[in-house]
Amino acid sequence: MRIGVIMGGISSEREVSVQTGTEMINQLDRSQYEVIPILIEKRTDFLTQVQQAGIDFALLALHGQFGEDGTVQGALETLGIPYTGSGVLASSLCMNKHMTKMLLKTAGVQTPMGLYWQGIDDYDPQAVVQLGYPVIVKPNSGGSSIGIQLVKEEKELLPAVQKACSMSEAILIEPHLKGAEITCPILDGELLPIIGIRSMHSEWFDYHAKYEAGGAEEKVISLPPTIEQRVREAALASYRLLHCKVYARVDIILYQDEPIVLEVNTLPGMTANSLLPKSAAAAGIPYTQLLDRLIALSLHERMKEWGAFKE
Structure with a gap:
């Protein structure tokens, strides 16, 4: 099978995408797959590059805009x-x-609710005062904590808003909730081991904590049974509700x-230091086997979706 590892792209997460793609290329089983690296430089070149590569399957290493937003999937x-992961809708x-939060809230899943501004014209510092400092200012789209800033007082607000607006048409401003940060990787609808995250040099899990060596302590944790059950329910409800x-x-x-x-x-990082591979390894699934499962599960999902569509 000719596997195209699609990476790069045009988003602010391009660097992380290349790291993910490089790790996938290194780990794919050459006895099963012919591996074709596809480095995306421009949106307009995507279709031509993929068609010329003559691939049978796309292993997506993309993150952010034009990669994780349904455009490439479509x-x-x-x-x-066929391609890895969730479909266009999810x-x-x-x-x-913002849309994710609205849907989660409607379904009774707790999520931080704050302000949604559709650009710098919505700038209203008094609304943030009412929300209460400190706050987190973030682009409405994107990931890897790029463009996200902790704002402790009003004088820091405008520069943070301007930066977030430069990266996304809309932004979110949310209360800064203090508590243990955890992540819940899900594979084929089943929760993998939960990973606890503690930033070593930052007040929260920012870009540097995520990707710099020694930036964070990330390890599989055990939670009290009642809390673990609530975490499991929240994670799986989110996964199902959003059609992942x-x-x-x-x-x-x-939080409390x-x-x-x-x-x-929907396309979490898959670098050597990323959270999902660490969780999978703790569940006894080494990286190469994880890729095999992602490919097999995705092929089954695409055939199921496309077969239903044809009928």
Whole structure:
């Protein structure tokens, strides 16, 4: 099978995507697959690059806009090329943090609620005062904590808003909840071992904590049974509600022992240091075997979806 590892792209997460793609290429079993690296530089080149590669299956290493938002998934469906992970709908929903929160709230899943501004014209510092400092300012789309800032007082607000607005058409401003940060990787609808996260040099799990060596302590943890059950229910409810398929990672903060869902990642990082591979390894699934499962599960999911569509 000719596997195209699609990486790079045009989003702010391009660097992380290349790291993910490189790790996938190194770990794929060459006895099963012919591996074709596909490095995306421009949106307009995507279809041509994929068609010229002549691949049978797309292993997506993309993150952020034009990769995790359903655009690439839709293009691949048009070409009839199966791909890893969630479909167009889930990808689009989860990339839009505001829409994700609205759906979670409607379903009774706890998630931070704050302000939603559709650009700098909505700037209203008094509304943030009413929300209460400190706050987290974040782009409505994107990931890897890029563009997300902790704002402790009003004088820091405008620069943070301007930066977030430069990266996304809309932004979110949420209360900064203090609590244990955890992440819940899900594979084929089953929760993998929960990982606890502690930033070593930052007040929260920012980009540097995520990707710099020694930036964070990340390890499988055991929670008290009642809390673990609530975490499990919140993570799986989010996964199902947003129509995620094959795999995802649900980020949660334990605030006063209650799980608060921060976001759902449909194409979580798969670098050597990423959280999902660490969790899978703790469940006895080494990286190469994890890739095999993602490919097999995704092929089954695409055939099921496309077969139903044809009928």
